[in-house]
Amino acid sequence: MTELGPGDASLLRKVNTKVTLRALRHEGAATLTRLGRITGLSRQTVEAVLDELAERGYVRELPPDEGVMGRPARRFAFRADAGYVVGMEIGGDGIVAALADLNGEVIAWRRAEVSGDATAHERLEAARRTSQACVDGAGVARRQVWAVAAGTPGIVDRTGRVSLAITLPGWTGVDLAGLAGRWLGGTALAANDANLAALAEHWRGSARHASDVVYVLTGHRTGAGILIGGRLHPGRTGAAGEIGTLRQVGWEDAARELVKESSAAEVFEAALNGDREAARRVDHYAERLAIGASALALAVDPELLVLGGGHSRAGDVLLEPLRRHLAELCVSAPEVVASTFGDEGVALGAVRLALDHVEREILGI
Amino acid sequence: MTELGPGDASLLRKVNTKVTLRALRHEGAATLTRLGRITGLSRQTVEAVLDELAERGYVRELPPDEGVMGRPARRFAFRADAGYVVGMEIGGDGIVAALADLNGEVIAWRRAEVSGDATAHERLEAARRTSQACVDGAGVARRQVWAVAAGTPGIVDRTGRVSLAITLPGWTGVDLAGLAGRWLGGTALAANDANLAALAEHWRGSARHASDVVYVLTGHRTGAGILIGGRLHPGRTGAAGEIGTLRQVGWEDAARELVKESSAAEVFEAALNGDREAARRVDHYAERLAIGASALALAVDPELLVLGGGHSRAGDVLLEPLRRHLAELCVSAPEVVASTFGDEGVALGAVRLALDHVEREILGI
């Protein structure tokens, strides 16, 4: 995994820069002495590292704390506003774009509705407009955007091209990463929506403490994303988790059956209120989900299964039968929880993906 | 994944030791100058590193090459005989033990038959005797054995305990790692057999060039192992890949149906010779395999699917229908190949697991 090269002396400085930067970002703002204690490095080393980082613009010196004993200490903070990233969801219902600083704090959201049968061109135009408006509206210069990531239904290959999308017309073959790179500055990435939502849950949601996670995205479409060792596992073609395509699983029409004539929310509501027929439909839907989820859970044996997407808002009405069916199917079923994020999960995961890229490539963390 | 600590100066030496040792092991034997060129380090550094390694006993100086121009260069080689590891399979048919040096060269095999309905105690005794005989017979002192690993059917948890085994009587609950540690010296590890076989294929077999691999172990029992990023993916409970337990998959009795009254080899042979009924049975078996394999392939989206275990010897008679059924079930089916190792795969994978442990913990690679 980690390529290991020979170490000349400057490798040490690189390592210590990473360690210091990580500690500083974790602390928010800190003095030299404190950073030294945390990292295990000497104060002098930390000082040298921070002066260098300040020079490069990644770190800012703050005015010293007042009212404390002793000589005032130099304080530093990571410059989260040194750059920005954009994460977006390009889905069947519309576009969600989020602008975040280098700490991952989202400073602007933007949404746009796009009908499910819009052409690829219309959808892409909406995405371009929405992402650009999100950045411009926040008063951030486009060249300040270091990376962009987009999540979308369907299979997205390693280069960021949509290699297969059944639910969106004309979507197969779209070079999403290539296009998004032209809308804004910086590197552009694209990935499957469920995968990104999984990433978001691991970052700040229900899956914070798990490293192997299966995420099941419910809604009009049913999909899944997999995290292994806390990292995205896209697979060779980007199709990892696309268990729904297996006929035996029946994810294709699971959602359709659930919402036959009423809305999903109504069905869940009715089931909660004791409607036997609604309860039966929810149970049947849960069983369908469980079959696919159990295949994933048996394959990956994750610590956690997160239920996300539109229908996860139903909560225990859906979670309880899902847990029950899953327990029947798995030797040792994983814990099942609802996702923390609603319809912001995919865009948030895209932010995280873009940040990962920035931290790896630019900050060298 | 990688924990990153602060770097004092000695970190550099550690890194360069690893790089040098890796290069040396790759070369077999090499001069200082050559190692310097390969690693990108200066000759002096390489020399200091190797002198240190020689002192610690990991490396040996060889007599210089003769008949070449210029001043004879100091030559070094990794001391593969500085320690040994044992890998073993404890299966339903019997025991396979392999003793290997630190280069992974197997210097002794040992086998013992144990009937499928032997008690756990009998099986363990056979394993103890076989592994000890393997080491003693090769003239290696038991304290020279740095690590032992064992593969077995069933689910093996992270501590090396068999948490569930259906096929072997009394096997559930056996603390395999704990016991194996007492038979021989060193650390002891235990894992699922299919997982280890997958590791062996990645190490020296059909899966050498793939990093994400699904391995399907055929035979009396059908199981699977998963490699992600070239590393074992055991999952939370060690049950990753145990898709066979899903009823819809039908791995439980797939093998039983194939061999109804004749032996598996006979069925394959007959199918090859144009026997329609045999071909139908093989096709049905392949379909059963493909259903489970496709679930794994869709979940993991691997680069390669390796078919191993007893029935993989059948070759194309089985591979061809498997590929066909897999292509029907998967969006983009992975390449399917037969395993390189027959009944030695599990023990060989155990050797690799033990070596991984040694390299990580002792050599610090």
Add this chain to the structure above:
DNA sequence: CCGACATACGTGAATTGGTTACATAAGTGG
């Protein structure tokens, strides 16, 4: 046998990065 050549070894100085120890500076609190 001997000189030319090729190649590797050996040594010392310079560089980079890091640590420890201790004197000094700059605040707070009575």
Add this chain to the structure above:
DNA sequence: CCACTTATGTAACCAATTCACGTATGTCGG
């Protein structure tokens, strides 16, 4: 205004590495 607390600044030292250059030790051709 003095004691106290805490951080900074400086100097000496160490560890690991590289570069430059001189030296050693073999082969090859006559």
